[in-house]
Amino acid sequence: MTTTQVAPGSATHTEVIPFRAGDGMALNLHHVTSSHPVTRGPVLLVHGAGVRADIFRTAGQPTIVDALLAEGWDVWLENWRASIDLPPNRWNLDQAAVHDHPAAVATVLEHTGADTLRALIHCQGSSSFALSAVAGLLPQVDTIVSNAMSLHPVVPRLSAFKLSRVVPLVALAMDYVDPHWGKTAPTGFLQRRMVDAVRLTHRECGSGACRMVSFVYGAGHPALWSHENLSSGSHTWLADEFGPVPLTFFAQMARSVRAGRIVPTGSVPGLPDDPVAGPPRTDARFALVAGRDNLCFLPESQERTYDHLERHAPGRHSVHVVEGYGHLDVFMGRYAPRDTFPLILQELAR
Numbered sequence: 363m364t365t366t367q368v369a370p371g372s373a374t375h376t377e378v379i380p381f382r383a384g385d386g387m388a389l390n391l392h393h394v395t396s397s398h399p400v401t402r403g404p405v406l407l408v409h410g411a412g413v414r415a416d417i418f419r420t421a422g423q424p425t426i427v428d429a430l431l432a433e434g435w436d437v438w439l440e441n442w443r444a445s446i447d448l449p450p451n452r453w454n455l456d457q458a459a460v461h462d463h464p465a466a467v468a469t470v471l472e473h474t475g476a477d478t479l480r481a482l483i484h485c486q487g488s489s490s491f492a493l494s495a496v497a498g499l500l501p502q503v504d505t506i507v508s509n510a511m512s513l514h515p516v517v518p519r520l521s522a523f524k525l526s527r528v529v530p531l532v533a534l535a536m537d538y539v540d541p542h543w544g545k546t547a548p549t550g551f552l553q554r555r556m557v558d559a560v561r562l563t564h565r566e567c568g569s570g571a572c573r574m575v576s577f578v579y580g581a582g583h584p585a586l587w588s589h590e591n592l593s594s595g596s597h598t599w600l601a602d603e604f605g606p607v608p609l610t611f612f613a614q615m616a617r618s619v620r621a622g623r624i625v626p627t628g629s630v631p632g633l634p635d636d637p638v639a640g641p642p643r644t645d646a647r648f649a650l651v652a653g654r655d656n657l658c659f660l661p662e663s664q665e666r667t668y669d670h671l672e673r674h675a676p677g678r679h680s681v682h683v684v685e686g687y688g689h690l691d692v693f694m695g696r697y698a699p700r701d702t703f704p705l706i707l708q709e710l711a712r
């Protein structure tokens with residue numbers, strides 16, 4: 363079953379196409395079209411943790427989706443199990459790598475009749491998608507443009523401390539943390555105390571949700587963008603774009619940061635114990651992008667993955683550290699159409 367929506371104030375149409383993950387979980391794809399003729403193949407956009415497909419479509423400004431449509435791409439956005447558009451669930455990267463992304467790719471290829479597709483992937487959408495690719499589960503994906511982190515998470519020292527010391531304690535008391543608590547006060551006692559602590563320690567702006575995002579996802583003030591890079595409209599918009607993230611994910615990321623590479627939980631068959639122990643089981647070309655000022659995952663994350671990939675296929679891949687940008691302002695920055703989109707478009711088209 364499909365539905366069609368017309369985005370207010372924009373000439374794009376979004377068709378929501380449900381599909382089933384490998385374990386039966388109900389997920390969906392947003393197929394975005396516009397008046398621009400489709401002259402290129404399908405491109406799949408994969409969001410990060412605790413957001414949704416629309417994180418790539420900042421309200422009130424030209425987005426990477428608009429830029430892709432203008433270049434003739436057939437644009438598909440995946441709502442995988444970490445999406446806040448889906449019922450909260452205690453997901454991990456293994457489930458996404460084995461169950462979600464291969465099914466999403468198969469669905470896009472089935473609908474388009476294409477043999478291959480290209481992917482633009484961000485943060486935990488990137489780590490799980492890259493994990494899937496190097497495990498040999500995405501043979502139809504020939505080009506992967508990744509932002510922020512893929513196989514080697516390197517985080518600021520404060521984040522490493524929070525992951526190793528604070529997450530285990532929080533996990534004793536709650537199953538999820540939710541940046542949206544910064545906007546709509548939570549009812550639980552511990553949740554309220556967490557919001558109070560963030561209010562005291564994060565004074566960088568007046569948005570409770572923006573400050574909670576920084577507490578949950580990194581070590582900066584703010585962590586995922588610089589305020590100078592955002593319009594006031596997108597700063598307001600993002601407050602409703604973040605939702606619950608399960609502690610199961612943070613526990614896996616804590617182990618991965620300690621190991622210096624993504625560590626599968628072992629809960630889902632089909633993944634190697636160490637995804638960077640041998641050559642990647644994919645022919646995809648990777649273009650790895652990192653904002654120089656990223657305070658969620660340091661740029662060294664992408665540089666390490668580049669070194670790994672390059673060892674097995676010298677000269678095939680690329681890495682780009684973008685000055686003046688952080689984590690998500692690569693997509694939602696007010697000047698991103700000028701500063702970062704050309705690089706993304708160029709790497710997808712290469």
Ligand SMILES: [Zn+2]
Pocket residue numbers: 566567568569572573584589597
């Ligand atoms: Zn803010």
